[in-house]
Amino acid sequence: MSDRISHWIDGKPFTGTPARSGDVFDPATGQVRAQVDFAGDAEVEAAVAAAKAALPGWRGTSLAGRTRVLFAFRELLSARKHELAKIITSEHGKVESDAAGEIARAIENVEYACGAAQLLKGGFSENASTGVDVYSIAQPLGVVGVISPFNFPAMVPLWFVPNALACGNTVVLKPSEKDPSAAVFIAELFAEAGLPAGALNVLHGDKAAVDGLLEHADVKAISFVGSTPIARYVYETGTRHGKRVQALGGAKNHMVVLPDADLDLAADAAVSAGFGSAGERCMAVSVVVAVDPVGDELVAKITERMSRLRVGDGRDPESEMGPLVTKAHHERVVSYVDAGVESGASLVVDGRGIEVAGDGFWLGPTLFDHVRPEMSIYTDEIFGPVLSVARAASYDDALALINANPYGNGTAIFTGDGAAARKFQNEVEVGMVGVNVPIPVPVGYYSFGGWKDSLFGDSHAYGPEGFHFFTRTKVVTSRWPDRSHAGVNLGFPRNS
């Protein structure tokens, strides 16, 4: 039996007849579990109009009032995280413990947004000139659009929505059409937390929905996360339409292992960061750069750990890695494995033959060694459980390889030498760096973002840069002439 997933507009499901819809799969069984409505012009208009109508009321709600809604949402999200994790697993395929981890990171962002009263304080300069005070205030932008990818259906929307709301904006969220239910669950929780109708709307769909938001005059800003070609398109189209845009793109993350590294720690990290969530993470490690002479020993340790990885339905607590998200994505990832073999990389572990019951989109963990920069398994973001090992003769060669790569999202170095780590963090051209930490996703009170082709725009996501992105500042210069010398009664009660 399959269900219908409707837009959420003006505080309730939007139940008009959709002109188009899409299939949502259960990736572990390969079965269609629901149909999701796809927005056209009318639905885009309805969602933006609802957000616009809600804006004066929400913007006018006191800081205390807005914060209370965020605290209430945080409590509801914590109380119902297991339910949400199950929803994520049923549409994305990641194992439930991983879905729970995604929600934990999302909660950090909600907690950050709960500090809005402190974070929105402006500056004040008394007597900048005689009798003149100057101060700044941060105001919301208006209606903002959030467009998110499939791989973190709860966390990525919650990178933006809490901060946007905390700053007094209203939101139209366009989640991925591959796993849209988490976004609706989040909107329902916000409604239960007391968010007024229309302040958060969920619009489902594909390019038509995205284009509708990018071109709409009442949408003032866009926060986008997805693949690099679409991020570039969203940035260019949104800015051409006069909007503030932050567009986070794809990645090819390298993990350097120096000869003095703890190789067991490095191998554990490579396996968890390479194959967690079946490699469908923008911070997944895709390339391990083994600096001579550690290559053979490191590959042996990684291979041994891979043989113990349990692949299966994400609902089974024994499973450590689930399926890929869709059949089309599965075919794409498998084609990269085929191309890797053809290009001459050595296939150490082949995940193509894996057998799991049902018609799910399964690919086992796969390892290539001796991968060279011209091979497509190196140049392209594969976004699957395919880990490459490249050999480098020295630290300098490893650094040059990373800095020549067009992506610059995350990277890590494994070493026992603090000075080497410090040199690396200084020299590497990547936005987020881990030292003996394979997936250096910043905590909620820093900001998340890559460099180069991994981010278009100049604001990173969430944290301080999130608040900066979702507000515009106004500076007031004010003079209140003191007329008491002229014998003017100022009207203050005499004995107060």
Ligand code: NAD
């Ligand atoms: P995607 O680019 O296919 O889709 C992202 C969003 O754009 C979705 O909402 C989708 O509906 C929409 N979209 C797709 N095609 C479009 C088009 N032609 N025109 C307009 N909109 C379109 O990405 P995905 O497959 O959902 O997610 C995986 C990608 O996201 C990977 O490249 C991954 O690295 C990236 N990602 C990046 C980060 C980051 O922080 N940099 C985080 C998570 C995911």
